[in-house]
Amino acid sequence: MTYPLLSRASKALSWKTYLGLCKLNVVGHIVFTAIIGMFLAVPGMPPIATVIWASIGIGLAAASAAALNHFLDRKADAEMARTQNRPLPKGDISSREAVVFALVLGGLGMLVLITFVNLLTAALTFLSLIGYAVVYTVYLKHATPQNIVIGGAAGAAPPVLGWCAITGQVHPYALLLFLLIYVWTPPHFWAYAIAKRDDYAKVNIPMLPVTHGIEVTQLHVLLYTVLLLLVSLLPYLTGMSGEIYLAGAIILGGVFLYFAWKLKQEASQRNAMRTFGYSLVYLVGIFSFLLVDHYVKLNSLWE
């Protein structure tokens, strides 16, 4: 009598397990920054079908990279409190199933980009996938405390991918968006790594707080946040964005600086996780300001 109920429960669980491999929150943010890149690439509205196909293709590729990262890191993940409840360490899914799933997602993503977007976007997305899933996860993460600085290039690529999806080209303005995420990544991650230092030390992953200590990392978070505030002025200084963006960049950057400064004063778990949490608010905020500014500027051109 209970069989149908049981089988339904296990089916729901298996979908959740597959989704658990995809780092949905991260992929959501990645697709968001890619979409803003698409909207900034042209005056007026970009072709909506391309926006949809490119978002699907980039999202599938990023989810594939995330699933491969889960597979490749499964042993270290089983040892760390922060990751031991992931699907592979918990035994909810086999390594083989996870790899097949990742390859299917990656293959579908590439197919969508090649068929409905353009070859350059597909090639750059593939490079980002390999950059994160292989170069960062297999090599950099275990080799150097600069792992996330070098590997950050993969995470910073999405707005360039979005821009390229619409225009077929990599415009210098798209590279400014790349630079923004690239410089944002160290304070985003090192704040988190301060809070999770002991976990990383336990599995010998050479994150900055493990290799150089908390104080050096606090200073790095602060210095990169200052650099981020300076880099965030470039869209205004180069004429890409206007005053609305500038105001947003200064306010959002000022608040980031406040969090980084508090973290520099005291490296408590609370300060570290608040700085990490704010980094996500900052990212969404600054890209939203870029978009709003773009359309306000366009509208004022028609007046």
Ligand code: HEM
């Ligand atoms: C190499 C570059 C990056 C590194 C090393 C990194 C590292 C991390 C780590 C370790 C976490 C915590 C994961 C967890 O709690 O399970 C995290 C969370 C997060 N990261 Fe990053 N990140 C990078 C780039 C990015 C980029 C480019 C984005 C977005 C465009 C992003 C968005 C997020 C989000 C949304 C979360 C919260 C995840 C959640 O709570 O589920 N990250 N990141």
Ligand SMILES: CC(C)=CCC/C(C)=C/CC/C(C)=C/COP(=O)(O)OP(=O)(O)O
């Ligand atoms: C467009 C495209 C294909 C982009 C791929 C880029 C991508 C998925 C970046 C994700 C960045 C990220 C969550 C890094 C953390 O990895 P980690 O291994 O240090 O974190 P973990 O230990 O929590 O798994």
